[in-house]
Amino acid sequence: MxxxxxxxxxxxxxxxxxxxxxxxxxxxxxxxxxxxxxxxxxxxxxxxxxxxxxxxxxxxxxxxxxxxxxxxxxxxxxxxxxxxxxxxxxxxxxxxxxxxxxxxELTDIQSGSFKTIGRLAMQISARNQIQGEVVSVASHDLKGKIVLKLKGGQKLVSIITKEAVENLHLEQKQAVIAIFKANVVSLSTTKDAKSEENEVTGTVTKIEKDADSVKVLVDIGDHDTIVAVMPKEIFDKMELKEESSVMASIQADDIMIGK
Missing domain, CATH: 1.10.10.10 (Winged helix-like DNA-binding domain superfamily/Winged helix DNA-binding domain)
Structure with a gap:
């Protein structure tokens, strides 16, 4: 049915x-x-x-x-x-x-099973939810490597389970959402040539502080923004300010994929 x-x-x-x-x-x-x-x-x-x-x-x-x-x-x-x-x-x-x-997929009308239907209305607490286009999908052993092209042209790599790749039916040119928490984003003013993490260039547009932590908004192009949250002592050492150019780094394992 x-x-x-x-x-x-x-x-x-x-x-x-x-x-x-x-x-x-x-x-x-x-x-x-x-x-x-x-x-x-x-x-x-x-x-x-x-x-x-x-x-x-x-x-x-x-x-x-x-x-x-x-x-x-x-x-x-x-x-x-x-x-x-x-x-x-x-x-x-x-x-x-x-x-x-x-x-x-989530509903069995004949048996009356609607237990998982609430997932469709689920809201995610992760502050970073950025749309991208799938450039490539590669599966090896138990993991899948997804390369995404963001609206501004930069790329992100996500490592998810092979099962997740199959369940999401991921394929090239598909529009998906890269999802990651603000506290997994590291900011730097210089590019690390040896780093194997995702490094996205951007400009600091807003800084918000409280007693213990700092939230930094980074414009990465074409109206996309990455949010980073870090301890206040780390932020103070970086001497960041609005309009500073930064590199936002996220480990591929920390990026989930939604569609």
């Missing part, structure tokens, strides 16, 4: 983007004609125009535009705003599908 659900986005409390309307928009983009698009979906010509009028009315900008003139007597086109909506819906649809797949 499988779980299924339609993805619908609402605007002003009314259905805005439904899967059938998304199919219609793609058909309009392909055929350049509302009549041809309606046949391709399929739906009636009247229903197609009613759907288009509803979307245009609810949207802050036109999604579909009727053009007149030209050698073929005009046609119907998707605006730049409409094309961006299609891209955004595709991203949401992909995440929605992944959620349902994960929900199916």
């Amino acid at each position: 499988e779980l299924s659900s339609k993805l619908t986005l609402e605007m002003l409390g009314k259905p805005f983007l439904l899967e059938k309307r998304i199919e219609l928009l793609h058909a309009i983009e392909k055929h350049g004609s509302i009549s041809k698009a309606a046949k391709a979906v399929p739906m009636s010509y009247k229903s197609a125009w009613e759907a288009v009028d509803t979307m245009n009315a609810l949207s802050t900008e036109p999604i579909v535009r009727r053009e007149t003139g030209g050698k073929d007597g005009g046609g119907t086109t998707i605006t730049a705003y409409g094309q961006q909506l299609l891209k955004n819906y595709a991203i949401l649809k992909d995440e929605h599908t992944r959620f349902l797949e994960r929900l199916s």
Whole structure:
């Protein structure tokens, strides 16, 4: 038994983007004609125009535009705003599908077993949760080595169990989250050429202190930030300040992978 659900986005409390309307928009983009698009979906010509009028009315900008003139007597086109909506819906649809797949894995409808379903709503206390793209996946013995490319172009290496690699179905070009605690991040003002740890370059953007410890925020590019927490006496020896250039080091074994 499988779980299924339609993805619908609402605007002003009314259905805005439904899967059938998304199919219609793609058909309009392909055929350049509302009549041809309606046949391709399929739906009636009247229903197609009613759907288009509803979307245009609810949207802050036109999604579909009727053009007149030209050698073929005009046609119907998707605006730049409409094309961006299609891209955004595709991203949401992909995440929605992944959620349902994960929900199916954790649920046995027939036996009524829902014991592990709470994992889907779990929040993680680790302060560092950074999105990256899987560059490579290599498994050896009981461990797996995952190389990630961050949004700013820098790379992180994570060492997890081979079983975790298989359970997560990790593969190249997949978007995942690198997760690690703030207290496993070491900061340095110089690069250690002999170090085998992850070393990510960045700039200190904020420093917060209390009686015993210091929290340092490091901008590593493209709006990604690494948080490091260290004892106050160690921070004082480093003489760090805002806008200082630093190296953030994290051992590969300390980086978990989520998706």
